[in-house]
Amino acid sequence: MDCLLCHRQIRESWPLGFLMLPQKKRVTTTCSDCLVAFHKIDREMSCEGCGRQQNSRKLCQDCLKWQAKTTYDFSNRALFQYDEAMKTYMHDYKFQGNYQLRHVFDVTFSHFIGMQTEVDFLVALPIDRQTWQTRGFNQVTGLLTELSTTDLLVMDRQKKEKRQSQKKRRERLKTSNHFQIDVECPEQIKNKSILLLDDVYTTGRTLRHAAETLYAAGCRKVDSVTLCR
Amino acid sequence: MEKSDFYGRLVLMSRAEKNTTFKLRKMPTMLVSEKRVRCLRCNTWLVKAQVALPHEEFYCPACIQLGRVTTLDNFFTLVEPNHFKKLDHYLTWQGQLTTSQKRCSKEVIHSFQQGRDHLLWAVTGAGKTEMLFPGINEALKDGKRVCLASPRVDVCLELFPRLQAAFQHVEITLLHGRQTEPYRYTQLTIATTHQLLRFYHAFDVLIIDEVDAFPYAQNKQLLFATAQAKKTTGSCLFLTATPGDELLKKVHQKQLQVSYLPRRFHGFPLPEIQTKLALNWYGKIQNKKLPSAVKQFLKQCEESKRQFLLFVPHISHLEFVQKAVNQAFPKLYVTTVFSADDQRLEKVQLMRDHEVNGLITTTILERGVTFPEIDVCVLGADDDTFSSAALVQIAGRVGRSPKRPTGNVLFICAGLSRSVKKAIQQIKFVNHKAKEEENGLSAVSSPNT
């Protein structure tokens, strides 16, 4: 198969003796030359609050501000650094809309989510109606394989308002909360633990809006995992 | 959007989009069959499972660089109305054409008037751009919409100022992938062939430069884009220095008429290719030794103080060959260059300034990079990397100057490959054509390939 990113043929090297073992077939979608451009976050060197790569586990400046402003408990973990290579990838996947590119990270990301502490519900952040009409897919659920998520939230953004990604940082932080709970019986989520899933943690504004909505509905603990930070 | 943005174009808009103040024609973006879907912009067949979006929607990754085609959208278009302002004068260029350029340009004008396709086979250095001016002029005067397209961005960038200078009062739109300016509706357009996919029966005259710059597979897509971008009544002019099999077949089958510009502007024929066999040329350079044919070639260059280009098939050969040349000819200054070389421009300049005697290279270098009085040697001409088109281009580097319209073109190979044979044959053929022209014969024939 050809590499999803550079379109060159992937040459797989099998170690000797490997062929003899019955292996579950795993398709390689991206060549190693392309993959080295992305950098994983080292947990021991990441902010305890948002998961960004730094030199210690201490809360970063942004997280200290959040701590001063909010009263609830919330933290994020991320798999990759949001560097140039990742920005290019996100541009092609999300904004250009090349849905095939979900396979570059879906297995790795789903595995990463699976390794987190067990929770009652996995909730992928929803996209609004207009995005469904133009992009045609939810970029978060695209990145998940065989993980069952529950749609506890809906997003209702006013037509005139810009998307988060079109805003400057300060504008983003001021955005109002458009998430609403979408469950038949509110008792279902009382005292439950939730892990929110998103593609990028930028300011944390969107994820915290979702968390606030869930806490207000009686959830016990809400945290999040993102592909990158 | 303005109404004229839709003239002869495929504009992607959401399926849910209510028509604007003017009535638009709406067309589907993809053809959905049982297992596959076909993109109606780039004509690629795609496997459904690989290009599916949620909810039974599909998209095309093949032409996504031009903006994504999906079943969520429709194409909107308006029939090309040729709404152009009439000018008193179009062509402001005052130059003179040679007799054969004049003959070709007449044939081209004729094909435009008749609305049929035509092939112009012009050797490198024949001045084909100038030859196009009268044809473009006539078409513009007739109110036709004209596009000049090339597969290469650098060629488009080079053509734009030349055309603007020749047609000073005509507005020209330049379209290519790296551009940020918005689209404008004008009578004359210069575009990369990729951009043609955005048009729909727009052009009365579509000129495709360097039609053989790409291999056959991509050529098929190019021919699709061409057919879609021109009007059904329009004509297409293909320009080439080395026609590929596909076009020659059409010529043979009389589906395509052809004009020859077999003579360079200075009137001399193309230098013909000499070949020398060297069975183990690669083994020799690995041992820092040069095949004797290369030695002879370099000795001649050294004695006559002529600059040279020495082509090798792969980047990995460059270092070996340079070492071997340095050892055998300590007085010759040479440097190596390859297409992705950061210092490519500087090295080309060294050659121009005669700071070096020659370049050892893997690349034909850009169009417009010409060294007037050089000799050329291709080491390993039978290697797969050299297509017959590339070999003809390489040979065409020699004899560009009227001061020295001849020169040596030497191919060193372990055997005569099909590409080498074809290159030799094509050059012989155009030289034969040039002679025929001289003797006043105008029989239309083509080589047997």
Ligand SMILES: [Zn+2]
């Ligand atoms: Zn790759």
Ligand SMILES: [Zn+2]
């Ligand atoms: Zn932090």
Ligand SMILES: [Zn+2]
């Ligand atoms: Zn397409």
